[in-house]
Amino acid sequence: MVRILRRRSTPRGTDPATTVQTLAVLLQAGAVPMVAWRHIADLGDPHAMSIVERVDAGEPLVSAIEAQGGAWRDLAAAWEVATTVGAPLAEVLRTIADTVRDAAAAADDVRIALAEPAGTARLLLWMPFAGLLLGFALGFDTLEIVTTHAVGAGCVVTGLVLVLAARVWTARLLKRARPRPGTPGMRAELVAVALSGGASVDRALRLVDGTGASRLDDGHQLRTVLDLSRSAGVPAVELLRASAAQDRHTSRVEGRLRAARLSTRLLIPLGVCTLPAFLLLGVAPLLLSVLASTPLPF
Template sequence: MGSLAALAWTLLFVFFSSFALVRRCRQRRAFAAWKGASVVERKPATQASAAMLIADVVARLRSGASVEAAWRGAITDAGLPWGGMDSRGVPQLPKQLRGSASSVEAACRLTHQIGAPMAQILESILETIDEVDAAKRDREVARAGPETTAKLLTVLPLLGVVAGFAVGVDVVGLWFAGGAATVGLAVGALFWVVGVVWAKRLIAAASQEGERIDPVVLVDLLVASLGSGASIPHSLDALGVACGEPEFERCAALLRMGAPFDALEEQVSADALPMIAALRPAWTLGASPIPMLRLLGRRIRATRAAKARGEAQRLAVRLVLPLGLCLLPAFVAISVVPIVASISLPGF
């Protein structure tokens, strides 16, 4: 009964504290309105879409607006803060767009490198940016199941305690009475902390987005550069500078020095190798590289959904370890042991 009374007083304290806090906030707002001061309303978070923003910028550029005016107007009309622009025409994108910021900034820098119209370069990556956003949403949906399971098992010990009170077992009192329940609390708390930290790290690692530019965006930018009339060495050099990929700059230098094409494939990583290989017929035979690059982009796009499902399945498998080895034992030690001890071993 003592524990039930303490629990009831705690709930009453939380309720009246929350009520007092809300009432105080309302009084402060009323006082500010009486003084004539402006009361700032908190707006809901803007659901920013990088693809829609780029489409708006392209439309403004096509209508004759300057680069800075187009970016400022598109960003402010989307309800996002305008952070300015550097000398190369690269805008400071708000944090709501950080998932696609690197790709958009690379497109702006490429425009500065090759001298092509920004509307043309941005339009070349518009569809890919939209697909990247859709792929991100697909990954979030695929991870929702494992993450929900982890959250449920995290609060499972608390639900067990509530169930114990419901059947008339003073679980909290048994925790501090010594015996098996006290040992179970200590062991269960340790397992619970380890399980929560372990599961959060696995989820954070699966949710982490790389800083590198999307590979399809790289392909689209290379196609846009070649389509604007730039040579293969100049396009690779400009792409390396714009995207922060020195391997493309090394490939451009080798081509300018007359090195065999095989030497380029030794300078790039495994991710960039298909894109360099698609340039071989163009460099050695004089064929257009654009059809092969576009085919490469379509192949990469086709693997996005399968990759998202695979990542979610791997996360579900990895979460079995902290859930089964830590959180479930924590539930048993914290909630089940006191109930069983009070029923089967009174006084123990």
């Protein structure tokens, strides 16, 4: 009963990085993994509660974590690799928490950069309908024009088609500019975890490829880092983590560049579709209404 009341009194969600950081602290203090998960679940973390419920139902812990989706799949992969090779779990979780937090911050920067052009594009899509309402506000019977005159009806149909085309075009541009799901550099981080646990390079790569971690990394770049470590006689762990950090930085910069280019690219559907739709839906019916109400000179 106390546990139920506590859960209801603190129905809050936490991001994966915060949960992983808390797990690392509890494990470093000597808590058993499932005991640590239950402590976090008692604090009201919905993902931890779901994981505990799945484990109590007989599902393996790694599968229960992976079922949460998103960044939790990376945590499940790190958990599986660390427990397989015997790497210190608390230290691994601290590293994964920093990685997930850094990747989330980079994705947030990109979303913030995209917010202004995306909002402007959505606002401009309503401009043709605003022109249509303007005719009603000025007292012109544009409704009769578009329902009784073939030219007026054609203008409305063509305008609506252009509005729909602008919406589809703009949505595709926004989707292309958004950051891809996943954590850049996670594959390199997981290989570093496996190597820090004493696994060979080949075994580390097999373990990581067998997990459900993010696949945003360049496999050729990973091999280049490992070859550099072998030829220079330098430990690969630090090189891999440096490479992962560089991947996240590159992802952040590329996301901002995509947002900057989006502001220019959104002008294309504006000029090709939105402005002609405004003329067809707002201006053309208004002109037809004026012509219809003007008596002929003869």
